Amino acid sequence: MSAAVLPLPAAAARDARIAQRLSRRRKLIDRMVKALCLLATLIGLTLLASILFSLTWRGVGGLGLHVFTTSTLPPGSHGGLLNAIVGSIVQTAIGTLIGAPIGLMVGTFLAEYARDSILGSVVRFLSDVLLSAPSILIGLFVYTILVEPFHGFSGIAGSVALAVIVVPIVVRTTEDMLRLIPTSLREAAVALGAPKWRVVVMICYRAARDGIATGILLAVARVSGETAPLLFTSLGNLNWSTSLFQPMASLPVTIYQYAGSAFNDWVQLAWVGALLITFGVLGLNIAARLLLRPKA
Amino acid sequence: MSASTNTAGPSQGRRNLGDLLFAAAAGGLGWFVLLLLSAIVVSLLVGGLPSFRAFGLHFLWSTDWNPVTQRFGAGVSIFGTLVTSALALLLAVPIAFGIAFFLTEIAPEWMRRPVGIAIELLAAIPSIIYGMWGFFVIVPIMGQMVMPWLSDTFANVPLLSTLFGGAPFGTGILTAALILAVMVIPFIAATMRDVFATVPAVYKESAYGVGCTTWEVMRSIVIPYTHISVMGGIMLGLGRALGETMAVTFVIGNANRIASSLFDPGNTIASLVALEFPESPAGSLKLSSLLALGFILFVISFIVLAVSRLLLRPRPV
Numbered sequence: 001m002s003a004a005v006l007p008l009p010a011a012a013a014r015d016a017r018i019a020q021r022l023s024r025r026r027k028l029i030d031r032m033v034k035a036l037c038l039l040a041t042l043i044g045l046t047l048l049a050s051i052l053f054s055l056t057w058r059g060v061g062g063l064g065l066h067v068f069t070t071s072t073l074p075p076g077s078h079g080g081l082l083n084a085i086v087g088s089i090v091q092t093a094i095g096t097l098i099g100a101p102i103g104l105m106v107g108t109f110l111a112e113y114a115r116d117s118i119l120g121s122v123v124r125f126l127s128d129v130l131l132s133a134p135s136i137l138i139g140l141f142v143y144t145i146l147v148e149p150f151h152g153f154s155g156i157a158g159s160v161a162l163a164v165i166v167v168p169i170v171v172r173t174t175e176d177m178l179r180l181i182p183t184s185l186r187e188a189a190v191a192l193g194a195p196k197w198r199v200v201v202m203i204c205y206r207a208a209r210d211g212i213a214t215g216i217l218l219a220v221a222r223v224s225g226e227t228a229p230l231l232f233t234s235l236g237n238l239n240w241s242t243s244l245f246q247p248m249a250s251l252p253v254t255i256y257q258y259a260g261s262a263f264n265d266w267v268q269l270a271w272v273g274a275l276l277i278t279f280g281v282l283g284l285n286i287a288a289r290l291l292l293r294p295k296a
Numbered sequence: 297m298s299a300s301t302n303t304a305g306p307s308q309g310r311r312n313l314g315d316l317l318f319a320a321a322a323g324g325l326g327w328f329v330l331l332l333l334s335a336i337v338v339s340l341l342v343g344g345l346p347s348f349r350a351f352g353l354h355f356l357w358s359t360d361w362n363p364v365t366q367r368f369g370a371g372v373s374i375f376g377t378l379v380t381s382a383l384a385l386l387l388a389v390p391i392a393f394g395i396a397f398f399l400t401e402i403a404p405e406w407m408r409r410p411v412g413i414a415i416e417l418l419a420a421i422p423s424i425i426y427g428m429w430g431f432f433v434i435v436p437i438m439g440q441m442v443m444p445w446l447s448d449t450f451a452n453v454p455l456l457s458t459l460f461g462g463a464p465f466g467t468g469i470l471t472a473a474l475i476l477a478v479m480v481i482p483f484i485a486a487t488m489r490d491v492f493a494t495v496p497a498v499y500k501e502s503a504y505g506v507g508c509t510t511w512e513v514m515r516s517i518v519i520p521y522t523h524i525s526v527m528g529g530i531m532l533g534l535g536r537a538l539g540e541t542m543a544v545t546f547v548i549g550n551a552n553r554i555a556s557s558l559f560d561p562g563n564t565i566a567s568l569v570a571l572e573f574p575e576s577p578a579g580s581l582k583l584s585s586l587l588a589l590g591f592i593l594f595v596i597s598f599i600v601l602a603v604s605r606l607l608l609r610p611r612p613v
Contacts, residue, residue: 134539
């Protein structure tokens with residue numbers, strides 16, 4: 001009736017059967033989960049492919065020399081994106097020039113001066129918050145300090161907004177890279193009589209050069225595609241203007257204005273702009289990764 | 297410079313001018329970050345003050361948004377922000393987990409780096425591109441295939457028939473959540489992958505040694521070991537989703553009412569600010585209300601991101 005009265009060999013055979021069935025079930029579950037994970041990864045890769053494909057599909061047709069030689073024009077008159085491209089480059093460059101040195105110094109402070117202090121952990125925490133904070137809020141912030149008081153949108157306000165985004169990215173990578181430098185390297189330099197700042201600049205920066213450059217490249221890539229913080233600061237400008245104290249065009253904002261318009265040639269130009277910006281940003285990202293790849 | 301050549305005695309005079317200046321610059325800029333974040337909070341709070349004063353706490357749940365009568369409230373956009381972000385996480389977490397599991401335990405060694413980079417590139421694509429892709433590629437698919445299919449399938453299920461009811465325009469809360477999910481997948485997946493990689497090999501090898509399958513190792517060793525950090529990664533994704541602006545603006549349909557169906561248009565704090573800002577003259581009550589919304593968004597994201605950092609903090613083993 002129960003298992004206990006079965007003769008011994010029969011019980012052993014039954015146990016083996018159960019064990020086999022159980023192990024088959026466990027392997028089946030394992031295989032199913034693995035298949036689902038493969039599926040999830042394929043979904044992720046398909047999404048990337050779909051985005052790149054639709055950009056290429058719709059963007060390449062509109063590519064031409066006129067895109068780089070003509071400014072934005074009214075619909076139907078074969079305008080280009082020259083002012084937007086130049087505006088983006090100018091604001092990204094100024095934003096990086098302001099933000100990167102600040103980020104570098106703060107990263108240095110965290111890694112070399114305030115590694116375990118309370119101020120250090122507070123600054124590190126706030127910088128990480130800033131890193132993930134909604135970029136639209138940075139636009140609103142710069143609006144209240146640089147646009148409203150001076151009664152006008154300006155390229156410089158846009159650059160400052162981008163700089164605020166650059167800072168925490170550079171802080172993060174700089175600190176991480178400096179922490180990888182072995183203490184013995186610093187001690188060797190100090191033993192030679194070098195003051196601390198020369199140790200940092202001539203030993204640590206040099207050893208962490210590739211990593212720091214990677215951080216700056218990633219920051220450039222990130223801000224060159226930012227739209228939300230520019231909407232309230234440099235506003236966008238459909239005319240040619242390189243004045244930093246006037247509203248300034250930028251590629252993302254122009255894409256935003258054109259993509260939502262009712263004119264086919266504007267929508268086409270938006271796709272061209274999107275294509276340029278995406279491949280530019282992805283190119284920078286890949287370059288940054290190659291720079292950081294461990295040398296064989 | 298000349299100070300370093302002084303020979304007057306041992307290390308006493310070693311803190312030369314360069315040292316002092318460099319330390320001061322580093323420390324000063326450290327304080328600057330602290331001030332910067334405070335300035336962001338204060339500027340949004342001060343800018344939103346007229347609105348908070350006019351509407352009081354009621355602003356938080358009022359569903360008004362009427363420039364004619366000058367009545368503004370944050371209720372609808374807070375609701376939209378929370379609903380789209382929560383839905384986005386619901387869609388994104390399983391996929392991100394699958395990708396992270398695949399990349400750490402399943403994929404052959406040569407495949408891990410390239411596939412990992414491809415997923416990371418998904419995080420690098422600017423938000424505006426997701427907006428365009430969503431609007432021109434995903435919205436038609438949603439409107440013509442997914443939404444009709446969902447409403448047909450769940451037409452007779454009580455709660456779901458309301459959630460999946462209404463006109464299938466293709467835009468709306470569900471589409472916004474879908475695009476947000478795509479945008480946060482790479483963040484969550486990358487964090488989970490890095491966290492899974494911290495599990496000591498000995499633990500996993502012991503489990504394999506007693507005959508566990510890969511999934512059993514994942515479930516009984518890796519997840520219990522890393523669950524706090526995994527939550528941190530999910531919160532990081534939530535922080536991203538809450539403040540996402542451009543992509544949502546393109547696809548959510550932008551209407552200021554509490555939606556009953558997931559197909560209905562809605563708005564989020566960020567999309568409302570982006571859309572209404574151009575029509576808000578400086579000094580107006582409307583602009584102040586937008587800044588007040590910004591302040592609320594900042595508070596919500598700050599809490600989420602702070603929790604995320606707390607959970608992701610490396611712990612002593």
